[in-house]
Amino acid sequence: xxxxxxxxxxxxxxxxxxxxxxxxxxxxxxxxxxxxxxxxxxxxxxxxxxxxxxxxxxxxxxxxxxxxxxxxxxxxxxxxxxxxxxxxxxxxxxxxxxxxxxxxxxxxxxxxxxxxxxxxxxxxxxxxxxxxxxxxxxxxxxxxxxxxxxxxxxxxxxxxxxxxxxxxxxxxxxxxxxxxxxxxxxxxxxxxxxxxxxxxxxxxxxxxxxxxxxxxxxxxxxxxxxxxxxxxxxxxxxxxxxxxxxxxxxxxxxxxxxxxxxxxxxxxxxxxxxxxxxxxxxxxxxxxxxxxxxxxxxxxxxxxxxxxxxxxxxxxxxxxxxxxxxxxxxxxxxxxxxxxxxxxxxxxxxxxxxxxxxxxxxxxxxxxxxxxxxxxxxxxxxxxxxxxxxxxxxxxxxxxxxxxxxxxxxxxxxxxxxxxxxxxxxx
Ligand code: GLU
Numbered sequence: 001x002x003x004x005x006x007x008x009x010x011x012x013x014x015x016x017x018x019x020x021x022x023x024x025x026x027x028x029x030x031x032x033x034x035x036x037x038x039x040x041x042x043x044x045x046x047x048x049x050x051x052x053x054x055x056x057x058x059x060x061x062x063x064x065x066x067x068x069x070x071x072x073x074x075x076x077x078x079x080x081x082x083x084x085x086x087x088x089x090x091x092x093x094x095x096x097x098x099x100x101x102x103x104x105x106x107x108x109x110x111x112x113x114x115x116x117x118x119x120x121x122x123x124x125x126x127x128x129x130x131x132x133x134x135x136x137x138x139x140x141x142x143x144x145x146x147x148x149x150x151x152x153x154x155x156x157x158x159x160x161x162x163x164x165x166x167x168x169x170x171x172x173x174x175x176x177x178x179x180x181x182x183x184x185x186x187x188x189x190x191x192x193x194x195x196x197x198x199x200x201x202x203x204x205x206x207x208x209x210x211x212x213x214x215x216x217x218x219x220x221x222x223x224x225x226x227x228x229x230x231x232x233x234x235x236x237x238x239x240x241x242x243x244x245x246x247x248x249x250x251x252x253x254x255x256x257x258x259x260x261x262x263x264x265x266x267x268x269x270x271x272x273x274x275x276x277x278x279x280x281x282x283x284x285x286x287x288x289x290x291x292x293x294x295x296x297x298x299x300x301x302x303x304x305x306x307x308x309x310x311x312x313x314x315x316x317x318x319x320x321x322x323x324x325x326x327x328x329x330x331x332x333x334x335x336x337x338x339x340x341x342x343x344x345x346x347x348x349x350x351x352x353x354x355x356x357x358x359x360x361x362x363x364x365x366x367x368x369x370x371x372x373x374x375x376x377x378x379x380x381x382x383x384x385x386x387x388x389x390x391x392x393x394x395x396x397x398x399x400x401x402x403x404x405x406x407x408x409x410x411x412x413x414x415x416x417x418x419x420x421x422x423x424x425x426x427x
Pocket of ligand 1: 080152156328354360
């Protein structure tokens, strides 16, 4: 029998983000030594659940949404990863996101496998009541496979603390116990952790500081361009601005704003809270069309929105020294090659944005022990983990003469497959 790399439920013509992930696995395989005999494990998710999520709309009609939970790998611990609400969610995307969680969790050495969930819905089209019903029904449908020691969801694109509270409550009602550990990213008032909301942005900043030191770029005065101004890009912008960097350009789904002297980040946050996006910000000196954002010269570029933004089409335009991947999967493998050729240092998603899941891990540990840590302690531990992970990856990249992405995959996949090997196959 041959091993087929492609599961039959995917369209082999267009693998989408899953195809991007498979190419990354192909690049790491020659570096895995004897463990490479297990590499097919990484090319297929352990378990995929597709669910119908029906809700009653406020107008009395019934609407159906497509929901997913994919558990990619659980060799090192329970599944872990966010839930995304977005109109473009597909199975291929959720599979790729779940796999990147496996790699990310192993890269920062938190004791989790990888999982991800999503609903194909534009939450802006729902009322708050409809959103709550959607979240509760989805949780009930996936409650078959999630749990504090089985698989632990968290926020991702368009989901937040409120959505996590509804998920926790729904699961608790089904199970008949409090179950705070079933999701992370909860409100502080209900078992959430201090520092969790800022953690992904903080991790982007910390790894950015390490990368800048390696490249001889001073953070104070550095020109930074950011795509995405939500929980990742918006928080990273605050931290860079506080450290004296100039946020010269921000793009979100509404538009692109530019100020070479540095945008006023606090004012931009206010504008976004009032209007829903960066477009029309009065503090900008210029606006740009979507595509020319990539050509803006900067010292650090932070894609912090969605996957497959930097492609073979625009990578050639990019003029920066360092790319910090706040988003998951923002760079296609073809673009990766172009950027590496240009000697741009890329801190890959699976390392750069791992701060969120790291503090999710702290939250889960705090819930289990019912003993809560100070914000200072959380931030100090997060900073240490991110710095140590960056430096371990840096050493592997120097030693093997590979990109930081391949180096992160080498470290992480070695950890995952070593666990796989020592556990052995069941039965
Ligand atoms: N959604 C975040 C990510 O992509 C966080 C996941 C988590 O905390 O479990 O890393």
